[in-house]
Amino acid sequence: MGECRSCRIIYTGTVQGVGFRPYVYNLARSLGLSGAVGNTGEGVLVELEGEAERVNKFIREMEFNHPALARINKFDIIPAPQRGFKGFTIMPSEGLPKGVSVVPPDAALCSQCREETLSRRDRRYLYPFTNCTNCGPRFTISARLPYDRVNTTMEVFSMCPECALEYNNPQDRRYHAQPVACPVCGPQVWLTDGLGNRLEGLWASECGRLLNEGAILAVKGLGGFHLVCDAFQGEAIIKLRKKKRRPAKPLAVMCRDMDTVREHCMVTPREEELLQSHHAPIVLLSRNGRNSLPGELAPGMDTLGVMLPYTPMHLVLLNSSAPVLVMTSGNSSGLPLVIDNQRAYAELGGIADFFLMHNREILNRCDDSVVAVHSGGEHFFRRSRGYVPTPVEVPFREGPVVLGSGGEMKNTFCILKDGNAYLSQYIGDISLLEGQEAYISSFENYCRLLGINPEVVALDAHPDYHVAGLTSSVQGRRFNVQHHHAHMAACMAENGIDRPVIGLILDGTGYGLDGNIWGFEVLTGDYVNFTRASHLDYLPLPGGERAVKNPWVCAAATLIHFLGDSGYQSARSLFPDKSPEIATIKKMMKENINCPPASSCGRLFDSVAAMLGICMVNTYDGQAAIELGDMVNKEWGHTISGKGTHLYRKPGSGVGGMSPIGNGSGVGGMSPIGEGLAINPYRYTINGDVIDPACMFEAILKDLQSGIPVSAIARRFHDTVAAMAVEGAVKARKEKVINSVVLSGGCWHNKYLFETTLQLLQSKGFDVHYHRLVPPGDGGISLGQAVVGYKRWKNCSSTVM
Ligand SMILES: [Zn+2]
Ligand SMILES: [Zn+2]
Missing domain, CATH: 3.30.70.100 (Alpha-Beta Plaits)
Known part of the structure; x- marks a missing residue:
C-alpha cells in the first residue's frame, strides 16, 4: 500500500x-x-x-x-x-446554519426518467411526475430553507414504502430526491371541462383527442399554466389569439423530440444542446423551407420559439397528440402567469375549453426562459424557469445585502449578497395591480428562500415607476440609478469588469437625468458615476405613450421634425388614410403640446418599420423593432470562424446583394472589414455630442421612391445604427482614453445589429463585452442597479442621480 x-x-x-x-x-x-x-x-x-x-x-x-x-x-x-x-x-444535514444553502433551479426530465416514463415494464409508466436527483421540480415547489421535502409542496404526499426505499438508499438514483413520487403515493393529474366537471378516460388520450378536434387546453405545468392547442391547426391558433387578445405576438411551440424540431427548423449544434439541456428553455430558431407549420404561429416572422417536453407530463401529452403543440403562457394579456387551480378557471375560463389539472401546488411562479444563440453563445430574452435562482457571480464580496428593484416592464429584481447576484424569475409588467401582487409575493418568497433581507435598495430614477412603492417596506438606504447606467453596470458586472468603460446603450425607454426619455446613449464611466458622451438627437413624441404604441405616429413625427415641410408631405403620402391625424401631429409639435422629447433607439426602429410598411401599430411591446429586425435576419447572417466573422446571404432569401444599394443616397465610407464583412450605412451626421439621423431619413424616402426593395433598405438602416454606435465609441475612446466597450439595452436583442456592431468594434481594436448571463433588455437592469447601489453605499456617496 x-x-x-x-x-x-x-x-x-x-x-x-x-x-x-x-x-x-x-x-x-x-x-x-x-x-x-x-x-x-x-x-x-x-x-x-x-x-x-x-x-x-x-x-x-x-x-x-x-x-x-x-x-x-x-x-x-x-x-x-x-x-x-x-x-x-x-452525514445528515441537520444543524445546517440557516439561510446559506440555495434551492436549485427546476431541471428538465433526465434521460433515465424519460425511459422509465415510457417503459411499460416500469412502475412509473406514463406517470406525469416521475423525477430523480438529476431532474424534476425544485425552485417552483420550495417554500423555505433548507431544501428538504417538508419545506416543499411535496410535503402533503407521504412516500409509499417503495419510494421511501429509493429515497433512503445512497446507491439509488433517487437518494434524497426531495420530490420523489410514483403513481401510488404522488400527485395526480385530471382533466375537466370549463366548469370543473371531470372527464372520463385516460387523461393523455383524451387530451390528444380534444386537441385534435381543435380545442384549447389550459395545462398546469411546472411554473404555471400554459394555453395549448394543435400547432398544425391554423384555425385553433386564430381562435386562441382572438380569445387571448394577442393578435400578432409569436407563440412558442413544444415539439415532441429533436427529430420533430429538425423537421421544421434549422438547428445548429449549440441550439440543439440548449434545447436538450436541463434548463430546457424556449430557443428561438429559424424555420426551414420545408416546414409545414401555419404562419399564424408567428405572423410575418421567420423565427419560431421552440422547446422540448421538460416534464414527464409534457412528454406523455406530446406522445398522445400532434408532434408540435402551441404552448403559450396561461394568462390574460399583460397579467402574470396563472399558477392556482381555482384562478385558472376564473382567469382562463374565457380562453380555454378544457383544463388539465394536477394537485402539486406551484409556490413560485416561473415563466419559461427564452434564449437564442447570438455570435455562437447564449443570449437571454428571458431568464426564468430552469435558471432561477442560480446566482450570477460578481466581483464584490463584503458589504450590505442590496436589492436591485428592477424596471416597470419585463421586471425582475435582484438581491446581491457576498458576490452572488440572485436575479428573480421574470415578473413582467408591474404597472397593473396583478403584476404588483406578483412582485410582492415573489420578493417575500425569494427573501425567505435565500434567508436574507436587503439593507440597501437601488431604484430606477423614473418618478412614476411602481417599484418605489412596492419596496417601501425594505428598511435602509435608497439610491436612485439612471436606467441606462443600470444597463451599463449590469453588463460590466456579469463580465466581472471594475474599470471605466464605454457603454453603448441602445434601448427603448428610460428616464434621463434631464427628465427626458433616453435610449440611444454612448456613456462613459464606472459603477458610481457616468457621463453621457453622445446620444441620438431628441424626437418629440406626440402624445407620449400613444406614439410608442403607434409606430406610424413616430414615423410622422420623425419626418416632420427632421425634414420639415417636405417631411410632412412625405408622411401624408406614406400614410394617406392618416392625413387628418398627421395635421394634428404637426400642430402638436409646432405648439409643443404633450410632446415629450425622446432620444430612443427603439423609436428609431419604430419610425423606420412604419415608413417601410412593416408595422403600423405595436400590438405587443417592441413589435415593430422585432419585425424589422427579423426581416434583415431572415436574409443575412454571420458565420463565425477562427479568422473572424463572415457576413453572408442566407440561401433562398429574396433580394439585395453585397454591393452598395440605392443611388445618390450617400454611403458612410465604411469599407468591407475582416473576412467579407461589408456594411453599407446611410449618411448621418454627428454634431458635438448629438447624433443627427436627418440625412438617413431623406435617403430612405428616396430609396422607397426609387423602388429599392424594403428588405434592402431595412438592412442599410441596421448598418447605419451600427455605424452610429461604433462612431460614438470611437469618439468616446479618443476623448476618455477608454478601450473597453459594453453593449446593453433591449435593441441588442436584434441579432444582425448585435453581430455587425460586435465585429465592427472588434475590428477597430475595442475590447468588447456583452451579455451572456442576463438579458440585455430590462430583465437585466436589476443586476446593474444592485451593483451600482452596492458601490455607492461602499463609497458612502450621497449623490442622488
Ligand atoms: Zn431523472
Ligand atoms: Zn411511491
Missing part, C-alpha cells in the same frame, strides 16, 4: 439538493477511500482518508465529472490529521 493522505475538501457552488453527496459517497467507496461527506453552511464538506494516489484520483475525478445539476464554483483542499474513519458515510 502506498503513502497515505488525509484531507478535507470544501466544494462550493450549486452543490446541495443536486445529488452531490451520494455521488461523492459512491465515488469514494469505489476508490476504497474512507471518510465522510456532509452539507455545511458553505457548501459540501468531504473528509477523505486513504492511499494518496487514490485521493488524488478522487479530486481529479470530481473536477471533471460530477452530477448533472451540480456546478462547482470553487474547491479548497485542506490537509487534515488522520482520524481513522471506518468506511465512508453520509
Whole structure:
C-alpha cells in the first residue's frame, strides 16, 4: 500500500439538493477511500482518508465529472490529521446554519426518467411526475430553507414504502430526491371541462383527442399554466389569439423530440444542446423551407420559439397528440402567469375549453426562459424557469445585502449578497395591480428562500415607476440609478469588469437625468458615476405613450421634425388614410403640446418599420423593432470562424446583394472589414455630442421612391445604427482614453445589429463585452442597479442621480 493522505475538501457552488453527496459517497467507496461527506453552511464538506494516489484520483475525478445539476464554483483542499474513519458515510444535514444553502433551479426530465416514463415494464409508466436527483421540480415547489421535502409542496404526499426505499438508499438514483413520487403515493393529474366537471378516460388520450378536434387546453405545468392547442391547426391558433387578445405576438411551440424540431427548423449544434439541456428553455430558431407549420404561429416572422417536453407530463401529452403543440403562457394579456387551480378557471375560463389539472401546488411562479444563440453563445430574452435562482457571480464580496428593484416592464429584481447576484424569475409588467401582487409575493418568497433581507435598495430614477412603492417596506438606504447606467453596470458586472468603460446603450425607454426619455446613449464611466458622451438627437413624441404604441405616429413625427415641410408631405403620402391625424401631429409639435422629447433607439426602429410598411401599430411591446429586425435576419447572417466573422446571404432569401444599394443616397465610407464583412450605412451626421439621423431619413424616402426593395433598405438602416454606435465609441475612446466597450439595452436583442456592431468594434481594436448571463433588455437592469447601489453605499456617496 502506498503513502497515505488525509484531507478535507470544501466544494462550493450549486452543490446541495443536486445529488452531490451520494455521488461523492459512491465515488469514494469505489476508490476504497474512507471518510465522510456532509452539507455545511458553505457548501459540501468531504473528509477523505486513504492511499494518496487514490485521493488524488478522487479530486481529479470530481473536477471533471460530477452530477448533472451540480456546478462547482470553487474547491479548497485542506490537509487534515488522520482520524481513522471506518468506511465512508453520509452525514445528515441537520444543524445546517440557516439561510446559506440555495434551492436549485427546476431541471428538465433526465434521460433515465424519460425511459422509465415510457417503459411499460416500469412502475412509473406514463406517470406525469416521475423525477430523480438529476431532474424534476425544485425552485417552483420550495417554500423555505433548507431544501428538504417538508419545506416543499411535496410535503402533503407521504412516500409509499417503495419510494421511501429509493429515497433512503445512497446507491439509488433517487437518494434524497426531495420530490420523489410514483403513481401510488404522488400527485395526480385530471382533466375537466370549463366548469370543473371531470372527464372520463385516460387523461393523455383524451387530451390528444380534444386537441385534435381543435380545442384549447389550459395545462398546469411546472411554473404555471400554459394555453395549448394543435400547432398544425391554423384555425385553433386564430381562435386562441382572438380569445387571448394577442393578435400578432409569436407563440412558442413544444415539439415532441429533436427529430420533430429538425423537421421544421434549422438547428445548429449549440441550439440543439440548449434545447436538450436541463434548463430546457424556449430557443428561438429559424424555420426551414420545408416546414409545414401555419404562419399564424408567428405572423410575418421567420423565427419560431421552440422547446422540448421538460416534464414527464409534457412528454406523455406530446406522445398522445400532434408532434408540435402551441404552448403559450396561461394568462390574460399583460397579467402574470396563472399558477392556482381555482384562478385558472376564473382567469382562463374565457380562453380555454378544457383544463388539465394536477394537485402539486406551484409556490413560485416561473415563466419559461427564452434564449437564442447570438455570435455562437447564449443570449437571454428571458431568464426564468430552469435558471432561477442560480446566482450570477460578481466581483464584490463584503458589504450590505442590496436589492436591485428592477424596471416597470419585463421586471425582475435582484438581491446581491457576498458576490452572488440572485436575479428573480421574470415578473413582467408591474404597472397593473396583478403584476404588483406578483412582485410582492415573489420578493417575500425569494427573501425567505435565500434567508436574507436587503439593507440597501437601488431604484430606477423614473418618478412614476411602481417599484418605489412596492419596496417601501425594505428598511435602509435608497439610491436612485439612471436606467441606462443600470444597463451599463449590469453588463460590466456579469463580465466581472471594475474599470471605466464605454457603454453603448441602445434601448427603448428610460428616464434621463434631464427628465427626458433616453435610449440611444454612448456613456462613459464606472459603477458610481457616468457621463453621457453622445446620444441620438431628441424626437418629440406626440402624445407620449400613444406614439410608442403607434409606430406610424413616430414615423410622422420623425419626418416632420427632421425634414420639415417636405417631411410632412412625405408622411401624408406614406400614410394617406392618416392625413387628418398627421395635421394634428404637426400642430402638436409646432405648439409643443404633450410632446415629450425622446432620444430612443427603439423609436428609431419604430419610425423606420412604419415608413417601410412593416408595422403600423405595436400590438405587443417592441413589435415593430422585432419585425424589422427579423426581416434583415431572415436574409443575412454571420458565420463565425477562427479568422473572424463572415457576413453572408442566407440561401433562398429574396433580394439585395453585397454591393452598395440605392443611388445618390450617400454611403458612410465604411469599407468591407475582416473576412467579407461589408456594411453599407446611410449618411448621418454627428454634431458635438448629438447624433443627427436627418440625412438617413431623406435617403430612405428616396430609396422607397426609387423602388429599392424594403428588405434592402431595412438592412442599410441596421448598418447605419451600427455605424452610429461604433462612431460614438470611437469618439468616446479618443476623448476618455477608454478601450473597453459594453453593449446593453433591449435593441441588442436584434441579432444582425448585435453581430455587425460586435465585429465592427472588434475590428477597430475595442475590447468588447456583452451579455451572456442576463438579458440585455430590462430583465437585466436589476443586476446593474444592485451593483451600482452596492458601490455607492461602499463609497458612502450621497449623490442622488
Ligand atoms: Zn431523472
Ligand atoms: Zn411511491
